[in-house]
Amino acid sequence: MTDFNPRDLRNAFGSFLTGVTVITARTPEGQPVGFTANSFASVSLDPPLLLVCPGKSLSSFETFRAASHFAVSVLAEGQEDVSNTFAGFKGDRFARVAHDIDLHDVPVIRGAVARFSCATQQAIPAGDHCILLGRVVAFDHDGSAGLGYGGGRYFSLGLERATGESAERGAVVGAIIETEAGILLEQTADGLRPPQITMQGRTNQLEALAAGLAQRGISADLNRVYSAFDDHRLGTHHTYVLATATARTADTGLRCVAPDDLPVQRYTTPAITTMMARFALETRGRAFTLYLGDEVAGETHNA
Ligand SMILES: Cc1cc2nc3c(=O)[nH]c(=O)nc-3n(C[C@H](O)[C@H](O)[C@H](O)COP(=O)(O)O)c2cc1C
Structure with missing residues (x-):
């Protein structure tokens, strides 16, 4: 046990500016599951690897830990509602959000800046989370601006730049x-x-x-x-x-x-x-x- 104040630690981690992703997979029964994550990181170009950290408290944690495939959708500016849906909505998240189906039959978010379809390389236990290491099998991206997140709030680089330009x-x-x-x-x-x-x-x-x-x-x-x-x-x-x-x-x-x-x-x-x-x-x-x-x-x- 450490004697850190967990809230302080969470706030300190939260000071790191990130983008926002939605991580998706299917249960063994074929139900789509997904959650909002900012723990995404690119890891390796050759082989192409990325990681994300699902928390044990997720209702879908077991699905992600054991999934053979999963997908990462990097959200675009203006997709705050998609992020909020996949972070908090308790009903059918996919009924509310436009999506496509990737080559592994996993839903990916429509309008996302980039979408990565992955085969699970490894699921590494890591404290109250696990590190899900994925090998990218297919991806697309459209070059538009991604949604930003930092200090517990969303931000939009396009908007920031526009105000800068107007200044x-x-x-x-x-x-x-x-x-x-x-x-x-x-x-x-x-x-x-x-x-x-x-x-x-x-x-x-x-x-x-x-x-x-x-x-x-x-x-x-x-x-x-x-x-x-x-x-x-x-x-x-x-x-x-x-x-x-x-x-x-x-x-x-x-x-x-x-x-x-x-x-x-x-x-x-x-x-x-x-x-x-x-x-x-x-x-x-x-x-x-x-x-x-x-x-x-x-x-x-x-x-
Ligand atoms: C911006 C943002 C980033 C998040 N990042 C993560 C993350 O990296 N890992 C994680 O397990 N939960 C993360 N969460 C929380 C989950 O999205 C949330 O707990 C989850 O959707 C709850 O799903 P459930 O109702 O199926 O348990 C994040 C939430 C937000 C708003």
């Missing part, structure tokens, strides 16, 4: 800064807008905004997000926070507009016009909502 394309972060006299706005050739910066790379947005404001001679408390939206016309993502000026140099080059005058100003874009009209209205009752959406439609939330 590179232009994430704009700005501040609606209140002073005793009014709101500080930046004059551009196209009209007024809250002072804002365009993010370069993946730095912390609030720190970058504070630095951008400091360059303009303003220090401000950045309080909370007021609006986050995509502007599809410009291909940019915008986040505006509510802020209170704590100090500013004499000439910041910014205009100071009284709240009542905000709705009649000319702004750079329709999205900013709408946001500033909402701010003018909400600042009267000091009850601010949070807007999430794009430049055309979205939702306000009570924050």
